[in-house]
């Protein structure tokens with residue numbers, strides 16, 4: 011997208027921390043990408059390796075603008091579980107940037123709930 | 134950004150998302166309700182569920198997994214420049230619990246849509262059982278009115294559905310944007326109230342607690 015301060019902001023996004031933290035582990039924790047995690051192609055985008063599959067390319071192209079994992083899956087007509095894995099790999103490789111979806115904690119913070127409420131009332 | 138998919142992207146300023154679940158039996162109006170308020174035409178997708186034991190955060194325990202695939206609808210409302218709300222519609226039946234329990238994690242709350250016409254209400258019972266026993270989610274009950282729906286008082290419904298006194302019960306027309314927004318507002322107000330309320334019981338332990346409450350033999 012066009013907002014000039016996006017890259018700096020998204021690099022500090024807490025959604026990326028788990029990926030940083032999992033470096034060196036045998037398997038990244040895919041649980042950190044939830045259905046409403048927001049995805050956007052990293053700008054500037056590193057080019058995909060020649061070995062990248064059609065679905066990965068399609069996902070990356072879909073994410074030229076900001077949208078959630080579940081929206082990307084629906085528009086690509088792929089199961090969420092498949093897109094979750096693709097997205098996770100593309101985040102690990104730096105092609106996609108993830109922004110926090112719903113918190114993993116079972117209960118939302120009061121502040122966030124209040125923000126949702128204010129937003130709904132203003133519609 | 135002239136047309137097509139470009140219109141469907143979120144503003145680049147959005148950094149957070151919140152979800153609300155819309156649960157109800159078949160044909161109760163879930164897709165209609167989501168479509169009435171969504172800024173994108175409701176999308177449909179499927180989620181594959183892999184059920185693993187609770188509290189397992191690595192993937193070592195794959196032996197016991199079981200998968201189910203369920204379709205779900207969803208829509209989206211951008212609430213302010215940094216926050217998007219997603220609404221997910223899923224069937225409420227027992228065999229879909231795995232799906233919506235997974236969806237419910239981290240959700241603001243659950244909107245249970247019910248149809249009170251004769252023979253249709255029963256389909257909701259197991260949803261409430263699961264919400265009250267299986268989760269700590271705030272939920273509201275919205276009664277979707279069809280042309281032949283007979284009006285019942287809130288207290289009649291509360292009794293019929295065996296709901297707690299504090300659970301909000303509201304009327305709704307799933308086709309009407311203002312009506313649906315009112316239900317969503319009621320749900321989130323209730324969630325805020327609960328968050329404000331007396332300290333709730335601590336979250337349940339991820340693993341079953343040691344069996345300190347083993348039944349004791351009563352010898353008379």
Ligand SMILES: Nc1nc2c(ncn2[C@@H]2O[C@H](COP(=O)(O)OP(=O)(O)OP(=O)(O)O)[C@@H](O)[C@H]2O)c(=O)[nH]1
Nearest residue numbers: 158159160161162163164165278279280306307308
């Ligand atoms: N009169 C009236 N009809 C409604 C209302 N809500 C939904 N309908 C109709 O009821 C039917 C079912 O609505 P849906 O929104 O598809 O219900 P659903 O819960 O998504 O159904 P499934 O996904 O099949 O479980 C459709 O024909 C709707 O047009 C309402 O508030 N009033």
Ligand SMILES: [Mg+2]
Nearest residue numbers: 163164206222
């Ligand atoms: Mg539907």
